[in-house]
Structures are given as structure tokens and as C-alpha cells.
Amino acid sequence: xxxxxxxxxxxxxxxxxxxxxxxxxxxxxxxxxxxxxxxxxxxxxxxxxxxxxxxxxxxxxxxxxxxxxxxxxxxxxxxxxxxxxxxxxxxxxxxxxxxxxxxxxxxxxxxxxxxxxxxxxxxxxxxxxxxxxxxxxxxxxxxxxxxxxxxxxxxxxxx
Numbered sequence: 001x002x003x004x005x006x007x008x009x010x011x012x013x014x015x016x017x018x019x020x021x022x023x024x025x026x027x028x029x030x031x032x033x034x035x036x037x038x039x040x041x042x043x044x045x046x047x048x049x050x051x052x053x054x055x056x057x058x059x060x061x062x063x064x065x066x067x068x069x070x071x072x073x074x075x076x077x078x079x080x081x082x083x084x085x086x087x088x089x090x091x092x093x094x095x096x097x098x099x100x101x102x103x104x105x106x107x108x109x110x111x112x113x114x115x116x117x118x119x120x121x122x123x124x125x126x127x128x129x130x131x132x133x134x135x136x137x138x139x140x141x142x143x144x145x146x147x148x149x150x151x152x153x154x155x156x157x158x159x
Contacts, residue, residue: 023139028131029058030091035124035138037109038101040116047072047109047116049124049138051099056091058130063088064099066127069138073111075124080106088129101143116140 025032034052049069056062065088067075077086080103089105091097099105107124109116116122117140124138 023137025134025136027126027128027134028062029056029060030062030128030131030134031055031057032126032134032136033096035136036143037116037122037124037138037140039118039140039142040112042115044112044115045110047112048101049075049107049109050101050103050143051107053096053098053100054091055096056093059093060130061093062091062131063129064091064126065129067107068125068127069109069122071113071116071122072109073113076108076110078106078108080104083108091128118142 023034025035032051032054035049036052037047037049040047049067054064064077066077069075077089078084079086086105089097089099099107120140121137122140123135125133125135127133
């Protein structure tokens with residue numbers, strides 16, 4: 001009996017640990033995988049947030065049309081290559097769209113109200129054309145890449 005109790009407790013602990021480590025969120029037909037932000041220096045004006053990907057399991061296209069966070073004055077959807085703002089990021093039906101630090105887009109956090117420290121979590125509200133708004137927890141972490149590509153450097157300041 002005691003072994004069974006220990007076994008049941010072990011399974012419960014493993015299950016709770018795995019659910020605590022799970023880092024994806026849902027908004028309608030969309031699955032938002034691993035939101036994260038990169039650490040910033042104290043006093044930095046801007047920062048950046050990313051999503052490992054957004055999977056659209058629905059039959060209709062959706063769009064990421066904006067975002068907000070309490071840690072910044074505003075969030076701007078940007079192209080990584082030149083920092084140009086975009087009005088929407090297309091999310092094709094049945095496809096996954098990566099929004100990684102080494103990808104095409106970033107969520108520029110303009111006017112940081114606090115430094116983003118490795119290991120912290122920050123709220124990030126994503127706004128979708130069809131699925132509506134969903135608030136996720138973004139982990140502040142240093143991306144796992146070799147070197148520091150331009151995409152990992154802080155976003156340029158936009159007025």
C-alpha cells in the first residue's frame with residue numbers, strides 16, 4: 001500500500017512539473033508556443049519579445065494584429081531585417097508561423113518601464129483578428145544561438 005501511495009505521489013509530482021514546464025497557450029484555433037523576451041540592459045529604452053511559433057489548427061486564416069504588455073509603453077510588430085513596422089502577421093490555416101529571434105518578425109517592446117531580467121516572466125497580450133486577445137506569460141531568456149545575430153540585439157527605437 002505504501003509503495004502504491006509513493007508511486008501515485010511520484011506520478012502526480014511528475015505531472016505537475018510537466019504542466020508547470022508546458023509553455024503554450026490557446027486562443028480559439030491558435031496554439032501559441034513558448035512566448036519569450038530577451039533580457040535587456042538596465043536603462044534600455046526598448047526590448048523584444050518572440051514566439052517559438054503560432055500554430056493555426058483552424059480552417060480559416062487569422063492574423064496577429066498587435067500586442068501589449070505592462071512592461072512597455074507599446075508593442076510594435078516589426079520585420080527583423082530592417083525594423084520596419086508591419087500592420088499584421090499572417091497565420092495561414094493548418095500551418096505554423098514561427099516568430100523566433102532568428103526569424104522574420106519580432107514584437108518590439110518600445111519604452112521599457114523596467115529592465116527585462118533573465119528568468120523573469122512578463123505578461124504579453126496578443127491581439128488576433130479572429131481569435132481575439134489572449135494574455136500569455138513570456139519567459140525572459142537569452143536565446144540559444146551561436147554568436148549574437150542582429151535579430152537578438154535590442155530593437156531600434158521607434159517614435
